[in-house]
Amino acid sequence: NAGVTQTPKFRVLKTGQSMTLLCAQDMNHEYMYWYRQDPGMGLRLIHYSVGEGTTAKGEVPDGYNVSRLKKQNFLLGLESAAPSQTSVYFCASSSRVGFFYEQYFGPGTRLTVT
Amino acid sequence: GNSVTQMEGPVTLSEEAFLTINCTYTATGYPSLFWYVQYPGEGLQLLLKATKADDKGSNKGFEATYRKETTSFHLEKGSVQVSDSAVYFCALMRTANAGNMLTFGGGTRLMVKP
Numbered sequence: 001n002a003g004v005t006q007t008p009k010f011r012v013l014k015t016g017q018s019m020t021l022l023c024a025q026d027m028n029h030e031y032m033y034w035y036r037q038d039p040g041m042g043l044r045l046i047h048y049s050v051g052e053g054t055t056a057k058g059e060v061p062d063g064y065n066v067s068r069l070k071k072q073n074f075l076l077g078l079e080s081a082a083p084s085q086t087s088v089y090f091c092a093s094s095s096r097v098g099f100f101y102e103q104y105f106g107p108g109t110r111l112t113v114t
Numbered sequence: 115g116n117s118v119t120q121m122e123g124p125v126t127l128s129e130e131a132f133l134t135i136n137c138t139y140t141a142t143g144y145p146s147l148f149w150y151v152q153y154p155g156e157g158l159q160l161l162l163k164a165t166k167a168d169d170k171g172s173n174k175g176f177e178a179t180y181r182k183e184t185t186s187f188h189l190e191k192g193s194v195q196v197s198d199s200a201v202y203f204c205a206l207m208r209t210a211n212a213g214n215m216l217t218f219g220g221g222t223r224l225m226v227k228p
Binding site for chain 2: 033040041042045048101103
């Protein structure tokens, strides 16, 4: 049982390049999330998904796109990277079953845009 | 809107000292409250939770009490260890929240010296 995994762990991009971050979970969770973590700002929600084929904007969605074609995967795309997108990106998932919905986090992807 | 405010760090303590990390929140309705911990190089893990006023969450010697009258959820531990060195995040989840989204505070770094 791997939990939540993220690929890649590290990446360096030049301004204007594109890339896709992959998140995978093996807990059959319905909900998945992408956050970015910046110093002193905690985690801010970029996009989230409440089920396969559905996505919604979070707090800071500009410059990012997402897709959830399979229940276990949630992809985050940067079409034209900017230095302001230098950050650590975390994926999380949670179940909608029951009263309490703990979010389980992946190990993170450190992205640097030069 | 919803917000979470934590004391700024870093907090530096000697082993076996008493720990308090302050957390206050602003939210409509009656949110659930959480403390997450992030060890170096890892994703966030749930430390403890409280889902209604006067509830006390506890885990691994850490405690926090949901105080509705002061809108607070302060984290405490009676005797810290070097292994408690990490970043601690306070978070809230609104009820009736499609997608179970969390709002995080900025995080507080704890450093425990032997």
